[in-house]
Amino acid sequence: MSEIMLELVRQFGDTLPLPLVAYNEKGEIVYSNPAFQEMAGRNPEELIGKSIVDFVHPEDVEKLKDAMKRRLAGESVKPHVLRLENKEGVYKPYLILGGAVEYMGEKFVIVSLSDMTVFEEQKLMLLIVNRALRHDVLNALTAVKMYMEIVKEYCEDGEEATTILQKLEMSTERAIKIIKNLRDFEEAVVGSKLERINVREVVEAVAKHFDIPITVEGDCEVVADRGLRTVFENLFQNALQHGRTDRIEIKMKRVGDFCEIRVADYGISIPKEIKDRIFDKGFTYGEAASTGQGLYLVKKLVERYGGEIWVEDNNPKGSVFVIRLRAWDRKF
């Protein structure tokens, strides 16, 4: 960027409280203001020449390239949201506003970034609450209402009435579980400050509430919060309810700057055709299908901790959920 141009952008950008970044046609950063440096956790020298693509979530790269191409072609681009990696290594949504400038035959894109985390979190929370109340809770209560009607109208036989009452209890518990999940969702999206969590202690505390053998190998301290308990509760419940496993084995070890936790069960394996969708919002499968929130919640929590989760087949049968969380004493 020419020095005169750069000076103009610098004078404007250095005083702006919002992150501002300018990059050339190749996507190389030519200027970043202090707010952008603070967001990225880098000094100006580290940022110069670095590709803007490196900061963008892999799934949003095409969106970025398309906007860049259109801006450089002189088209106006509507404000849009991209996920960018912050200094903690976590992707957060930013509203991107900007345009292209041309000086002495060189073209540059200048964009400002507004943190949309709170807005996106609230939007997500509203969607989840609405869906859970309108669909899941209402279905659970519809069943409760009808079981009660059946008890009143049909059950002269004591044994049958007892069975219906047990089902009433199950449906009520399901409604309670949905409400508890909603509370955990709130933690997942607008949760507390991340802190040092000993994974083994969390797993052992959760395991006490399950009636099958759950063994733990290894130890790890990670960046998380008390929502990590919900992650294991849902994984164990999932292995029991869907996999009908008779035992669960947990192994954890340090892998570079991460702690890898493998939660293995020996139940029914997850069919290949649904593996890509099990973490989707509202996805349910099979006879034991529940609210479709459990694994989605697990993924949201793990992502909030800057980690990742995926599923593999266990040998000879069952599934292994692999979680990678940032180790507390990581180097970055």
Add this chain to the structure above:
Amino acid sequence: MVVEDDTAVLETVQIMLSDRYDVIPATNGEEAVRIYKMFKPEVVLMDVMMPVMDGVEATKEIKKIDPKAKIIGLTAYAKKKGKELLEAGAVEVIEKPFTRKQLIEAIEKYLNE
């Protein structure tokens, strides 16, 4: 036929109707279409939000097989989803939570048509 992915709702509807009618259960839209082809049930009670194939899509598919099919929608989203179901070919929509009386009245209306 009762099409409902929520096993508790499906079971209670079955219990409520089985002393009057032969009830065939289906847990998603795709299964409902398959069963419809085989048994041509006289009335279909169809939930909307289901995995694999939702109730709106299943209603359209069943209407293609049998334009005279009598499909009664069951939904918590009566305004939005109910409208979609009616547009797809449902004869009526009942809002959740419903009572046994509501179900029987609707079924009787279309059985006797």
